[in-house]
Amino acid sequence: MDLILVAVISLGAIGLISAVILYAASKKFAVYEDPRIGQVAEVLPQANCGGCGYPGCSGFAAACVKAGSLEGKLCPVGGQPTMEKVAAILGLEATASEPKVAVVRCNGTCANRPRITTYNGVRSCAIAHATYGGETGCSFGCLGCGDCVSACQFDAIHINPETGLPEVDENKCTACGACSKACPRNIIEIRPKGKNNRRVVVMCVNKDKGAVANKACSASCIGCGKCVKVCPFEAITLENNLAYIDPAKCKSCRKCEMECPKGAIHAINFPPRKQKTEAPAAGEAAPKQTVKPAETAVPKAPQAPVAQPEPAKAPEAPKAEA
Known part of the structure; x- marks a missing residue:
């Protein structure tokens, strides 16, 4: 009976000492985590795709909190709406990013x-x-x-x-x-x-x-x-x-x-190109129409004096009379 009692007391003492040691270690080596990290992680899509450049959504959330700025950071899955939620939690400005x-x-x-x-x-x-x-x-x-x-x-x-x-x-x-x-x-x-x-x-x-x-x-x-x-x-x-x-x-x-x-x-995603022949044809038609009257008007002026050979026929008539 005394042996059992000694064993129980010994085990209880060992457990108590271990608990004190663990408690002291947890306090001394405790790592503080900003509660905002969890809040940011909650609004992320939790796709853990790595597209943001960090190991998962939790890593991205920690990076956003620690950086103090959202410049250059983007969740590709959530896009700009998600980043605006993150900015609201951290009290920062969500910079617009190019999709x-x-x-x-x-x-x-x-x-x-x-x-x-x-x-x-x-x-x-x-x-x-x-x-x-x-x-x-x-x-x-x-x-x-x-x-x-x-x-x-x-x-x-x-x-x-x-x-x-x-x-x-x-x-x-x-x-x-x-x-x-x-x-x-x-x-x-x-x-x-x-x-x-x-x-x-x-x-x-x-x-x-x-x-x-x-x-x-x-x-x-x-x-x-x-x-x-x-x-x-x-x-x-x-x-x-x-x-x-x-x-x-x-x-x-x-x-x-x-x-x-x-x-x-x-x-x-560009609209189809217009054929090259269509634009020049419409553009050339107008100048050709305006040039033609000018070209025809020039030769008409010299045509009047060209008709001078007709008076030459007049002397031919007197020759016939002679």
């Missing part, structure tokens, strides 16, 4: 980029990219296995069965960047939507020389540099045989689109 969207920079459709081999492995872009160059002659283009589709949490990207390329639904895309990270060939770029949701993009990432790129895909960029020369805003650079349009400098004049001999530059 962005995912852009698939490849135009290697089945028609433009014929298949030369058949892939029978696991349908994964990462595995296909690591094991071989792809089913076409282009080792830079889209593999079409759909890793980007699996990575998207918002059902905003799908593979078009006719072209074999992924297509982005701009109404659903949040520009979280998950599809861009999943693409092993860095084809998908997160770009600003642009004014009126219009933008000009080089739809190619092929860095091979012109002849090689042209052989692999009929719509590839061949690095001719014509777009660079024609751009009045110096928005296009040519590096490693590939042209790139800087969205911050581009003014959407579309001169590069018309200059590109391969059709590799696309103007997205």
